[in-house]
Amino acid sequence: MFPKERIRNFSIVAHIDHGKSTLSDRLIQLTGGLTDREMKEQVLDSMDIERERGITIKAQTVRLSYRARDGLDYVLNLIDTPGHVDFAYEVSRSLAACEGSLLVVDASQGVEAQTLANVYQALDNNHEIVPVLNKIDLPAAEPARVKAQIEDVIGLDASNAVEISAKSGLGVPEVLEAIVTRLPAPKEGDENAPLKALLVDAWYDPYLGVVTLVRIVDGILKKGMRIRMIATDAAYLVDRVGVFTPKPVDMDALGPGEIGFIIAAVKEVADARVGDTITEEKRQTKTPLTGFRTAQPVVFCGLFPTDAANFEDLRGAMSKLRLNDASFSFEMESSAALGFGFRCGFLGLLHLEIIQERLEREFGLDLIATAPSVVYELAMSDGSTMELHNPVDMPDVVKIREISEPWIKATIMSPDEYLGPILKLCQERRGVQLNLSYVGSRAMAEYELPLNEVVFDFYDRLKSISKGYASFDYSIVARRPGDLVKMQVLVNGEPVDALSMLVHRARAEIRGRAMVEKLKELIPMHMFQIPIQAAIGGRVIARETVRALRKDVTAKCYGGDASRKRKLLDKQKEGKKRMRQFGRVDIPQEAFVAALKMDGD
Amino acid sequence: MEQASRATDFPIVASAAAEEAPHLEVSPGRKIAGRELGIYVHWPYCTKICPYCDFNVYRDRGADHSALAGAILVDLSAQRRLSGQRPVQSIYFGGGSPALMRPRDIAAIIATVDTLWGLVAEAEISLECNPTDLGSAGLEALRGAGINRLSVGVQAFDDAGLKSLGRHHNRADAIRTVTDAQQHFERVSLDLIYARPGQKLEEWRRELGFALDLGVEHVSLYELTIEPDTAFGRKARRGALPRTVDPLEDFFCSTREIAANSGYAPYEVSNFARTPEAQARHNLLYWRAQDWVGVGPGAHGRLTRPEGRMALTAFSRPDLYIEGAERGNCFEEADILSSADAGNEALLFGLRLAEGIDRAFLRDVAGRDCDAAEFAQLQADGVLEKSSQRIRATERGAGLADALARRLAFRH
Numbered sequence A: 001m002f003p004k005e006r007i008r009n010f011s012i013v014a015h016i017d018h019g020k021s022t023l024s025d026r027l028i029q030l031t032g033g034l035t036d037r038e039m040k041e042q043v044l045d046s047m048d049i050e051r052e053r054g055i056t057i058k059a060q061t062v063r064l065s066y067r068a069r070d071g072l073d074y075v076l077n078l079i080d081t082p083g084h085v086d087f088a089y090e091v092s093r094s095l096a097a098c099e100g101s102l103l104v105v106d107a108s109q110g111v112e113a114q115t116l117a118n119v120y121q122a123l124d125n126n127h128e129i130v131p132v133l134n135k136i137d138l139p140a141a142e143p144a145r146v147k148a149q150i151e152d153v154i155g156l157d158a159s160n161a162v163e164i165s166a167k168s169g170l171g172v173p174e175v176l177e178a179i180v181t182r183l184p185a186p187k188e189g190d191e192n193a194p195l196k197a198l199l200v201d202a203w204y205d206p207y208l209g210v211v212t213l214v215r216i217v218d219g220i221l222k223k224g225m226r227i228r229m230i231a232t233d234a235a236y237l238v239d240r241v242g243v244f245t246p247k248p249v250d251m252d253a254l255g256p257g258e259i260g261f262i263i264a265a266v267k268e269v270a271d272a273r274v275g276d277t278i279t280e281e282k283r284q285t286k287t288p289l290t291g292f293r294t295a296q297p298v299v300f301c302g303l304f305p306t307d308a309a310n311f312e313d314l315r316g317a318m319s320k321l322r323l324n325d326a327s328f329s330f331e332m333e334s335s336a337a338l339g340f341g342f343r344c345g346f347l348g349l350l351h352l353e354i355i356q357e358r359l360e361r362e363f364g365l366d367l368i369a370t371a372p373s374v375v376y377e378l379a380m381s382d383g384s385t386m387e388l389h390n391p392v393d394m395p396d397v398v399k400i401r402e403i404s405e406p407w408i409k410a411t412i413m414s415p416d417e418y419l420g421p422i423l424k425l426c427q428e429r430r431g432v433q434l435n436l437s438y439v440g441s442r443a444m445a446e447y448e449l450p451l452n453e454v455v456f457d458f459y460d461r462l463k464s465i466s467k468g469y470a471s472f473d474y475s476i477v478a479r480r481p482g483d484l485v486k487m488q489v490l491v492n493g494e495p496v497d498a499l500s501m502l503v504h505r506a507r508a509e510i511r512g513r514a515m516v517e518k519l520k521e522l523i524p525m526h527m528f529q530i531p532i533q534a535a536i537g538g539r540v541i542a543r544e545t546v547r548a549l550r551k552d553v554t555a556k557c558y559g560g561d562a563s564r565k566r567k568l569l570d571k572q573k574e575g576k577k578r579m580r581q582f583g584r585v586d587i588p589q590e591a592f593v594a595a596l597k598m599d600g601d
Numbered sequence B: 001m002e003q004a005s006r007a008t009d010f011p012i013v014a015s016a017a018a019e020e021a022p023h024l025e026v027s028p029g030r031k032i033a034g035r036e037l038g039i040y041v042h043w044p045y046c047t048k049i050c051p052y053c054d055f056n057v058y059r060d061r062g063a064d065h066s067a068l069a070g071a072i073l074v075d076l077s078a079q080r081r082l083s084g085q086r087p088v089q090s091i092y093f094g095g096g097s098p099a100l101m102r103p104r105d106i107a108a109i110i111a112t113v114d115t116l117w118g119l120v121a122e123a124e125i126s127l128e129c130n131p132t133d134l135g136s137a138g139l140e141a142l143r144g145a146g147i148n149r150l151s152v153g154v155q156a157f158d159d160a161g162l163k164s165l166g167r168h169h170n171r172a173d174a175i176r177t178v179t180d181a182q183q184h185f186e187r188v189s190l191d192l193i194y195a196r197p198g199q200k201l202e203e204w205r206r207e208l209g210f211a212l213d214l215g216v217e218h219v220s221l222y223e224l225t226i227e228p229d230t231a232f233g234r235k236a237r238r239g240a241l242p243r244t245v246d247p248l249e250d251f252f253c254s255t256r257e258i259a260a261n262s263g264y265a266p267y268e269v270s271n272f273a274r275t276p277e278a279q280a281r282h283n284l285l286y287w288r289a290q291d292w293v294g295v296g297p298g299a300h301g302r303l304t305r306p307e308g309r310m311a312l313t314a315f316s317r318p319d320l321y322i323e324g325a326e327r328g329n330c331f332e333e334a335d336i337l338s339s340a341d342a343g344n345e346a347l348l349f350g351l352r353l354a355e356g357i358d359r360a361f362l363r364d365v366a367g368r369d370c371d372a373a374e375f376a377q378l379q380a381d382g383v384l385e386k387s388s389q390r391i392r393a394t395e396r397g398a399g400l401a402d403a404l405a406r407r408l409a410f411r412h
């Protein structure tokens, strides 16, 4: 067993893109976890979609072996976390497995919204924090100013922050020393006590099956041991024990303070509940860990196969994806217009986008996504309550006493010059200002906002009005009653259920007008004119018309064009598949999400 | 293997008032024995490649004209075996720049067609030319070689327009060539391209009026099409090609209106004739899904045979085509179209015609009737005429041929 005094467990946390994964690369390289040949940029971002988008989605753990300047060998367990707010849950469970954090701050950008959110979370977990100023190679880097900012805004001593360039490797050896000297070893931990381990994460690996990441608190976890998961109350035989270097390496046992994986005959990821306590079957711990709440989906939308015949394929694909992502939920749904599909829950819009993209790419499916919605709570006149995940299911208004919606607390940081438009945006979205402060020339606005106003395009709008400089973080704080009404969209006189949504009465007209204007752009011209209307309970609040098509013909068409034109015709027939028919109108599938994004102000 | 099929009383009457004209009801059991036949000759060489052209064309850098003309004669006799014995209605010399062919090669091709198939008495023999290709003597030589209809690729009558199209002739050349052509040929057609980069509708209306006043019997008026694999296509992708000032649909509608008011009937999307006899008979073979033999590099042909409708494509590169002729096979591809494919071609082309398509003929080609519900719906939308015998666009549907074809297309 490795002496726990020489173990350091730490998470790397930062705002999105501040360089967590790049720093992880350097730490792995310096300690020899991978050879130069095996190394690539952001090596821990192993999913295709992570590599393509250049972001981390899933936290990754690596065990490093490091001989420190004191001449002793240390085991460092690094957890690289995602920066995007949708994956905040990955950060929170990673923090629970560690005693310390490296707080990475981009020295050219300074403290951003997720920097703050993550620091507070680390402090809540009683972490020791080492600030690391990254990207000092950039001409725009201002380490002194950013240090002052860290002290002012976060109240963290930044005098001995480590200044590095994760890209070039400059200063990274100092980070290793700081981990050893400034972060604590695992505190308690009795090797002779009954096994007590935290289930940190679980995922499905095509070669290994379900892999469970654990942090040992007490006792020893050995290969061949019979273990019990307390919350799910199931027992398993441990087939393999090991660590990631980042390659999986088998071990005989893991002791207190260590982080590693086990492979037992767990069938589904859902059977390994994150936050659960693992103990030994024949000598069980009397003090299970408190664990933590599972991630709750906050945004819902319907996903339907474009071709109804692919319904079963979609079900199969979703079950496979869920194997690796328990935060995504789905249940069957049927829509008058779209046929059979699934109502799915996500952690946020990026999560939604990513799952949709993975379903389409990895499983070759063509999907239609309906308007994203939040979860409403309906208090009915008969005293009962119900949760509404889908506007289509909304009962008759006369039966509803009150509708409440989720509210968030949002923190927005931005250069001063964009503050005006940002405050206006928050105000328009029914925001309630909590606080407004300045950190040098950077403004920090805290607002309470209904999630319903944020879900669609708030983040896009924020980015565009601040030229990309504003950062945003949020968490759900409450559920509050609101004057919410169901808005329907009629295309050529027929209601399109996939486009209906709940809106605040005061915002209905603006939302309705934006929606019909957008649909007018998105719906191609047909041979007849198409009225598009937004309505609340039979009253039309906005209307646009798509003009009838007048010309759609090739200018020149002679004998030599016959084959080409005919093949084009076949292709266009194919193209029509990406459209969905509502009555006599073909609506392109991207319209369902795009229609909700509002341009301008 | 000779298939002694003879042209029957098919095809449909070529009048725009086809609704009243007698048309052929094809009873389900009866196959159409044969279709009208024409010959297309592709001459791929040009002195210069135009920036909007995506045909199979090559710069003429001292190409061997005898070798290519010889190969075309060989190809003709090979295809005579495929087409079977039936009279040829028309020959069309296109390109490229067929006006740059030697008159004796043209004469030899015409004579060979006549020997192999037999030309009908009033056979239409057309050739395309550019304003600077030929002087008066050259035109007379073409006539001597047997050409009886000239299609002049004027493209524009104003110097700025010609420059924007990358043409080397000017307004004066264009006018002179048209008047020269009218002196040597009874049948003259001219081509114009509208919606040129930066063009205003008002300018085009004036230019078109001028062109129609020249009094030719036939005009082809094309909207400029930007093809991806052309100089214009590349320019457009860079965003360096100015578009028209006014909407394209306005250009299209105005063009039809002005032509019609000057006595030119729009019998096809881009083709206008002063009388039914002035219509381009050869081109009507394509639009009516009749048969044609294509010879020359990259030429396409369609031949109806007992086993189905055959689509033929010759080798595109002149050297490969010539080599092919030596081996006795110039085809890069030869397929039998499925009945759905054949039906779709008939739709795509037939819907372009003012006369439309005979529904029974289409049923015979496609092996099934067109979708009755779609047909009825398009009639209800006012884009197809309310006739049950013919599928024909109304005035409002005149610019919608492609969209209509997509709606009515046969599935595989």
Ligand SMILES: Nc1nc2c(ncn2[C@@H]2O[C@H](COP(=O)(O)OP(=O)(O)OP(=O)(O)O)[C@@H](O)[C@H]2O)c(=O)[nH]1
Residues within 6 Å of the ligand: A014, A015, A016, A017, A018, A019, A020, A021, A022, A023, A042, A054, A055, A056, A057, A081, A082, A083, A084, A134, A135, A136, A137, A138, A164, A165, A166, A167, A168
């Ligand atoms: N110039 C410079 N660029 C850096 C440095 N470190 C990281 N980057 C770049 O910053 C971008 C983001 O780096 P990542 O390591 O993916 O950032 P991250 O914090 O892991 O991002 P998320 O996981 O999406 O939150 C990449 O383009 C890196 O190449 C640095 O020290 N200097």
Ligand SMILES: [Mg+2]
Residues within 6 Å of the ligand: A020, A021, A022, A045, A055, A056, A081, A082, A083
């Ligand atoms: Mg990362």
